[in-house]
Amino acid sequence: MRFHRIAVIAGDGIGKEVISEGVKCLNILSEILADIRFEFEYFPWSSEYYLQNGRMMPEDGLEILKRFDAIYLGAVGDPRIPDDITLHGLLLPIKMGFDLYVGLRPVFLFKGVESPLTHVSEEEIDIVVVRENTEGEYSNIGGIVGIEDRQLAMQGSFYSKRSSKDHYLRF
Secondary structure (H helix, E strand, C coil): CEEEEEEEECCCCHHHHHHHHHHHHHHHHHHHCCCEEEEEEEECCCHHHHHHHCCCCCCCHHHHHCCCCEEEECCCCCCCCCHHHHHHHHHHHHHHHCCCCEEEEEECCCCCCCCCCCCCCHHHCCEEEEEECCCEEEEEEEEEECCHHHCEEEEEEECCHHHHHHHHHHC
């Protein structure tokens, strides 16, 4: 039997709804497949946690997460908190701390679901979206310089030779 310990961070807003439904799916999967079991441990790390504690997760958050086989992370964000707080306080430390270099998102067309691709059968869809998680737009190169009407905002991306060569070219 394969036993998987999963850290669950539901996050905020829709994240809570999506994560709870995903956990239901995993539990049903373990009922169907007799050799797979999941144990979930929930962590309240979210924008609400930040508002109460002044940080998105405890200082030893990454050490805590190392004890798990997987991290199930929902959407994080709240209009009361600047995005860079949630990004640098939770999302990036997890992504970079565990070198989660890429998010793979397969694309499916399900029977009975309306789609602009109505002329295509589900067997003809063969798409995987590859989203960079630790470099690229997450590298946080840039900022704002100058004052008032002379301000200049710059944003750059960073892609290392390692991630470009070793990770992307494997696909």
